[in-house]
Amino acid sequence: MPASITKVMTMFLAFELIEEGKLSPGQSFAMSEQAYRDWYGKGSRMFLELGEVVTVETLLLGIANVSANDGAAVLAEGVAGSVDDWVVLMNAKAREIGMNDSHFGTPNGWMDEGRTFSTAHDLALLAREMIARHPRLYRFYFGREGLDYRGVAQANHDPIRGRVAGADGIKTGFTNQAGYGFLGSAERDGRRLVMVAAAAASSRERRDVSIAMMEWGFDAFDSRGLYQRGAYVGEAQVQEGAEQTVPLVAAAPINATFARGASSQPKLTIRYEGPLRAPLEAGEHVAELEIEMEGAPPSRVPLVTGQAVASATGWQRLRNGLWGVIG
Template sequence: MAGRFRYLAILPALALATASTGAGSDAQREEPFAEAPIALLVDMSSGQVLFSRDADRRFMPASITKVMTLFLAFELIAEGKLSPGQSFAMSEQAYRDWHGKGSRMFLDLGEVVTVETLLLGIANVSANDGAAVLAEGAAGSVEDWVAMMNAKAREIGMNDSHFGTPNGWMDEGRTFTTAHDLALLAREMIARHPRLYRFYVGREGLDYRGIAQANHDPIRGRVAGADGIKTGFTNQAGFGFLGSAERDGRRLVLVAAATASSRERRDVSVAMMEWGFDAFDSRSLYQRGAYVGDAQVQEGARRTVPLVAAAPINATFPHGSTSEPTLTIRYEGPLRAPLEAGEQVAELEIATEGAPPSRVPLVTGQAVAQANGWQRLLNGLAGLFR
């Protein structure tokens, strides 16, 4: 979030050993995690990039596309526009398009299935047929669902992504994304819908209609704290993975794309995640809801609003470091009243020497009503003596 900023503190800076900058050990400089031509590892609690290779390069996500379908469904559930208990039927069109095609739940023509079951199938066995049935049922058509996916992508800032299907099936390159955009999608899904994420994502698999299928997540059961998120594969895209793991309140998200085999995808994903936890420490800066600073307010019943942490905020350091980051609040302002409590209006920038600054959201700690005539007069007089 560019624009006016309020400066909080200068503290001794620290050079992160981020492989994308060329810093770190000799082993890091020898192309770490080389099995993944596209790779990104981010500490979600600090927003800091721990490793990056071609993270802005566009690629075909294949079934990782289904994460956007899941996120959109979670958003609709939160808004009361979709219910896990709703049921949708496999239409003739969906049956023609997806019966016997790729990974699936083996849905039959006319079969009625709940949204909850569809989401479990999409998340854990990559059900192409389930994604199509959900799209038709929730939006009226696959085309309308895809339009909603793209609108949601723009809303959360996925500026280098476009979706042509709800499931990532090959579409001559109309569906594309970047590692940065996928990490952003993972952050928004987990931060906005932690309960739904925990319920639907990262299960062992799905047993539906007497057909048991396993989840092919490459880090689940291999990395402590791993809880998802989604694999992808087509001959055009290669093998990809958007994954996450949490240990002691610290969550890492990784993207590995365009690997040559499922084995390479597994090996590089496990190695990258373990390295992220082992090579870096995390220190708490603010707990969820903690006061961070103030922002100026224009035309409000009060002239400032407290800014608080939207989620626990940490800083990430190479293991054993005792240095501290530089913290800056940034926001476009002054903010204009009225403001609701919990509204995201600013970001805390965490700057460390030798690595790009990271930013995490800050929200309003209380509501600010629009000023009445008397309050506007007092604010105007106070402004004269600033």
């Protein structure tokens, strides 16, 4: 149970909408009667009053840094029309990025009889996608000392910020059912790690385990850059397209991580279900790069189409068929 770590999906979805031009940090939403009844005085909050109008930027700062349950509900209603409709968007986005073992029932992670659940793998994937896709927004909204809003100063309970060099987020969570959890990240010398801790018995145990895990990650592993974002990685075969192949490029910077002292020569394999069928848009996630390193299980990272491929005309289909016979 991710508890308030659920709010990272709410933040990620908001970041996606901002980048798509469908949401602006300068927009404002009001605390509705429904949100007030459901969330006033409930758990971590920004102390929003009935009818209070708040900008999206302030709501996001409250959600990211003081875990505002009320802020998450106001944002959800304001953007999607209702909390339920926002949750539909959350689950669609989770499926889109490959969070196959997760489901969200609320925008803030409040206890909901088990409808909200996730895995360490999925939460790490969510963190990676959010930071890789939206580094500017991530740096602006996450990792602050806290929030001072309407005269109420609250501290950020991030257990590694200020204690681990390079730590800059992400989100804690706690309910009686879930225990104390943390989705964290830190960056040193251009190398970023993400960690997940769950079901700790106390906030102190969460802090100690999180610090130890992050330091171990930097000490025990090395990393080697393979491809920059947008770099050409390979090609995929295309069926019924104006082109017979499409370039595959890195959706985000790709690194190989390996145990310190192990061989640093990775085995790279492009995997996709093909041939792909035209038409294809640029930037579609159609393949994965499998990275195998000595002493570690294989990992996979997404590859996207480097250009659009239109459907073949009649002449192009004939040409492709002849090439297929000759080839």
